[in-house]
Amino acid sequence: PATSSAAQPTGLAVCPLNDIDEGGIGSTYLEDGTRIAIYRVRGEEVFATDDKCTHGASSLCDEGTLEGHVIECGLHLGSFDVRTGKPVSTPCTKAVRTYAAQVRNGTIWIATEPSGESS
Numbered sequence: 538p539a540t541s542s543a544a545q546p547t548g549l550a551v552c553p554l555n556d557i558d559e560g561g562i563g564s565t566y567l568e569d570g571t572r573i574a575i576y577r578v579r580g581e582e583v584f585a586t587d588d589k590c591t592h593g594a595s596s597l598c599d600e601g602t603l604e605g606h607v608i609e610c611g612l613h614l615g616s617f618d619v620r621t622g623k624p625v626s627t628p629c630t631k632a633v634r635t636y637a638a639q640v641r642n643g644t645i646w647i648a649t650e651p652s653g654e655s656s
């Protein structure tokens with residue numbers, strides 16, 4: 538069957554969807570060593586951002602708390618919207634980079650390039 542207007546999968550396979558609970562956070566590394574935080578909001582709704590908070594040296598996946606679409610940094614309680622990377626509350630003022638994320642056949646995939654720099 539010709540299924541293939543679907544583009545060839547590109548990017549990075551992270552892990553099976555069910556390795557991350559709904560409302561949970563996972564992580565992976567890009568080839569260059571950049572650590573990426575992976576958020577499973579619910580169902581197959583997944584998002585990815587740089588793991589490092591833009592305010593300080595905190596890891597969002599290790600220290601953060603995901604509440605709906607908002608990741609709160611554990612160090613100073615600033616937060617970001619995981620859909621856009623935009624800061625939601627201070628002291629975070631600089632957006633965190635986001636990466637396109639999706640579930641394909643039960644596996645989470647992310648783009649290896651950020652989704653466009655936002656300021």
Ligand code: FES
Binds near residue numbers: 590591595
């Ligand atoms: Fe994340 Fe300060 S390091 S809010």
